[in-house]
Amino acid sequence: MTALPQNLASAVSSAGSAVALLRNAQARPTVFPVAPEFSNWRSEQQSWRESVALLDQSHHMTDLFLRGSDALRLLRDLAVNSFENFTVDRAKQFIAVNHEGFLIGDAILFHLEKDYFDLVGHSMAVDWVQYQLESGDYDVTAERDGNSIVRPGPPRLYRYELQGPNALALVEKAIGGEIPAVKFFHMTSFSIAGVRVRALRHGMAGQPGFELFGPWEEGERVRDALLAAGADLGVVPVGSMGYSSANLESGWVPSPLPAIFSGHGMDDYAAWLGAERAGSLAGSFSSNRIDDYYVTPYDLDYGRSVAFDHDFIGRAALERHAENQRRRKVTLVWNADDVAAAIGSLFIPGLPAKYLSLPKSRYGLYQADTVLSSGTQVGLSMDCGYMANEQVFASLATIDVSAAAVGTELTVIWGEEPNSSKPQVERHRQVEIRATVAPAPYVQFARSSYRDR
Incomplete structure (x- = not known):
């Protein structure tokens, strides 16, 4: 098995905890190495x-090309999805969980030829598949093509x-x-x-x-x-600015914090995984327990993709999660006056609110902002930005079922306390921003289109 030079386990140990490592990570959030704008x-x-x-x-994105007689078996062993009728010239959203049923990541899986697949997406799911291949017994060869930030x-x-x-x-x-x-x-x-x-x-x-x-x-x-x-x-x-905001309309959360920092079997994985792929954590939600940042597929509305028609890592735990679906993915439409006040604080003497960049305001690879209902936490806001087509500032969030009805008034806490040492974090104060629950996807055309398919 090929070990990477500096592993995640040693990085967590040096930082004192996974939360401390991610909260103060010096890495930049996801960078799209194409022109930011071609027009505007x-x-x-x-x-x-x-x-x-x-x-x-x-x-x-990262590509992982898998070829061999056991390629389908490898993918089935790791994905919550069904592979019935997954013939050549089809694709699917590949979703993987850890042994406790918490989400590791998702990617798009292309069935290119018989016994030949391409897994495409962020590195979270790709890393997990590559590790399981290298540590398991599969007749599969893999070729990894990293993104243009890391690939020569x-x-x-x-x-x-x-x-x-x-x-x-x-x-x-x-x-x-x-x-x-x-x-x-x-x-x-x-x-x-x-x-x-x-x-x-x-x-x-x-x-x-x-x-x-x-x-x-x-x-x-x-x-x-x-x-x-x-x-x-x-x-x-x-360009990259417009592209990076498209998920707000479609309702896809691009990078939930992967459940790789704790749990059964993860010590060996942390010893294999390179520290540079740990990522960074941003947002107002603060807990010393890394598990508190994990989500299940059901929290992100992936339940319709879960199929218990095969054995896979995390199946038993995911069956328990299926019986207790406590959260639901929604869109939160942020109050326009509160957003304007947060931006306006830059022009008023005193400590301003955390900078809200447009069109996307996520400033870590993983965003986790506290969402409150009458002062009680009811969920996490995970990705936020501006939709020009709707003229709203909104975020994608996972919210307790009891507070997830459309029209419910909630509050998002924006900004960190205390401020972390990430290079993209300036001195700022936390602010409360009112938000209203709306469907995800937010756009009616997208909701009906995706459900029809």
């Missing part, structure tokens, strides 16, 4: 609602997202004919600019579209063809 993030956000957005996903040279694949009401028309124009019939989260292939392109039928914030991918060397050629085909269809290249 407000117009770029609006493009996936009004015309068609072109997003470059080639650089910020270009990525193995280009990956472009086309989303919006004109996305399908753009693809048809680019391929010079009708799109092959393909269901949601199924794949097809066609030719663009003389090269074969694989395409996942996908949707972002409920809008129709495709995720296109192929060899990196062909990526610029394909992108130029897409821009040319979309010139009269309102195609808008979207």
Whole structure:
């Protein structure tokens, strides 16, 4: 088994606890190594609602290519999802939990060929799968292609997202004919600019579209063809600022704190995992127990993806969680006057509130802000920012069922006390911001679109 040079276990030991390590981590939050804006993030956000957005996903995610006769068995052993009818040219959201049934992470799993898969996403789920492969007995070979922050040279694949009401028309124009019939989260292939392109039928914030991918060397050629085909269809290249905020509309929490710092079997994993992949923790919620930051799949509305039709790590514990679903994912719409006052505190003498950057205000890889109901904690706000299409500042949160009804008035505590030593944290004071419970996804079109699928 390949050990990484400086492991998570030693980093936690040096810091005194997992919470202390994450709270004061010097690493930056997730960086998207593409241009922040091609025009401006407000117009770029609006493009996936009004015309068609072109997003470059080639650089910020990790790919783990798995090939071998035991590849499917490895994935089944680790995922809460069912693999019935998971044939070639299909994809799914891969969700993994620890032995206690708490979420480690999720990613998108592509079934590319017989016995050949590509797991794509943040490193949390990818690391877990790679560790289980290296420590287990599987006839599988793995090839890891890290994101452009850690990888020398270009990525193995280009990956472009086309989303919006004109996305399908753009693809048809680019391929010079009708799109092959393909269901949601199924794949097809066609030719663009003389090269074969694989395409996942996908949707972002409920809008129709495709995720296109192929060899990196062909990526610029394909992108130029897409821009040319979309010139009269309102195609808008979207930078990292706009792209990073799209999840607020779709209702996906991108990086819950992974349940890897405690629990059965995690000592060996911490000895294997590199300390640089620990991440950073931000937000007003404060507990010395790392377990208090963990969530279950049910807390994030992944229950519909859980299938107890196979054995997997954490199954017995997850069955117990299924019988006691205490929290629910919601959107919290922050009070406009309170948000304006927090931003306005920058212009008033005295200690200001924590800076609210737009469009996304998460300042750690994992965000955990306290949510109160009449002074009692009822949940965690986990990702926040501004949606230009809705003209609201909102967050995705997991809230006690008793306080999760649409229209319920709650309070988010914004800012840390005491201030941590993360480089992105300035001296500030905590403020209370009123918030109203709304559905997740927030956008009605996205809610009906995803549920229909």
